[in-house]
Amino acid sequence: MPAASAASVPLRAATPVVLAERYAAGRDAIRAAERTASGGGHRWRAAMLRAMADPARRFLFFDGRDGGRAAEVFGDLTGAERIAVLVPGSDTDLDRYGYLRGGSLRLLHKLGGGSAVIAWLGYRTPGTVSLAALTSGRAEEVAPDLRTFIRELSAAKPAARISLLCHSYGSVVCARAESGLDVADIVLYGSAGVGVDDVAALRTRATVWAGRGAADWISDVPHTRLRLPFVTVGFGADPVSPEFGARVFAAGVGGHSDYLKGGSVALENIARIVSGQAPSEAGRGA
Template sequence: MRRFGRTLATAALAVAVVGGTAGWASGDSQRAVTGPPPGTGPWRADTVSGRALPDPARATPHEVARFFAGLDEAERLALVRAHPLVVGNLDGAPPSLRYEANRLAIAATGEARYASLGAPDRQILAFDPRGRGQVAEVFGDLEHPAHVSVIVPGADNDAAHHDARRTPATGPAGMARALRAATDASTAVIAWVGYTTPVGVGLDAADGRLAEAGAVRLARFTAGLDAVGAPDPVLFCHSYGSVVCGLAARHTDAADLVAFGSPGMRADTAAGLRTGARVWAARGPSDWIADVPNVRFAGIGHGADPTSAGFGARRVPAADVRGHTGYFAPGTGSLAAFAAIAKGELR
């Protein structure tokens, strides 16, 4: 009975924190963008040389890869021009085709907030304008990489803001650029804002609803990398993004899973993630995430602290990290360790 009382008290504390105390801000409730990309209806109605196109909702990324492997260049480009939003978001399609499709899709929106994403030197692997917008951007060569890393960000990220002006080496694109610079030409880094993130730190950030939807999308995205021959990725999961990674862990082929600035991963231990990946965790001394109660009760909270001894993750040095977003700052021990993990040098 005493234990139940402590659980209720802890849960009450979590609700109080979410309600705006202990430095948390309020957030707007978001509706998760799910399902196949825009334009799926006309795609399903189309054919190539009399053959049906793979259904974006049902075909696996490996089936998609086999379909494109059977097309000639003219047929591939015809699909890009006719269905850019589908091809650009179709996991398993060749990356170069997806880049070209997304340039067309971004231009077609006519929206100034997305214009910079359509620049010729950018490699946009996914672009979905629904809701606040989702995007995945590649830094480096995804066609022949020795190593692949994926940045999975937390709250307040979307297609328009993933590369917004902010402190260097923060935000999805900033983290990806910093990691790419700290590794070498054989490493490709992807900034993946492929799910609907919470806005602010309110109830959306405290429950798992958006993370559950995001985990499905992340698992399919990593399957798409595998389908085009990319090596098993390292997932770098920041803040609420670590909740997404925790829920997706057993459905991905990740080689390593790195949680940093994490409120919890919806598992009591690293073993509870049920993944073959090596699990790492980092938290800086001034990261406000330390003030978030590590509880799970009635759907609120994300459970154990991944940096705690009992969780069982490998620790990443973070003594010189400043704040909640400073983990990729040049010169930090965390960035050096992240780069070693990305290159398979730290095990």
């Protein structure tokens, strides 16, 4: 499928005119991908892309190749005082985009007016059961792209409070990109680790939060790093451990895919963090 042209439209400022140009470029890229899918007989994907090209949806960039890359905006970015950027983890691509989109919409609803959520699928995520999911290679490849995106967004919205929400392997991506970024919060959830021993090693001015649901299988992943001749496997310190030094928030009883589930303790507390409020203690240790 053809690459996106949306990213070639600079996000100079988050004005209606600039954003309209960027969204139009993203829509053009999606429609080009739809034509390619239709021509190749891929009816299901063509239908999915047709839905993504709806004028009511807004993409800052789109690339349909190699699993897909996209950044979809939920809410009014022009007037947003609070912006949450969601960085997904393993097994997320355009064919399995519904989970990321659904979580973004639920978070926006919880945040209320004056907010925007950006679902940033900016990389080829690893498979959950794969060596790539146990190493930092994919994160290191894409970290410069996330860093550029956040800096561009910060420049376009200098007065907005920006939070980076990092799920599972996405937390490794955030850790690799974070040094020097102007964000208020980094929220790690469902994370096996980020590849450093503690928050100080992230070299960030942001407040670092960590949460894990009681039924999340990620808690069973060993918190070690094994240095092999050509690769290091594992991500070290547990983000919710006292030694790591993050501010731990209650995430309730949910599993690995439940953090942005409607009515969940985790969704409530992530929304509170994005809004600059202290998370609730309810559900801690449940």
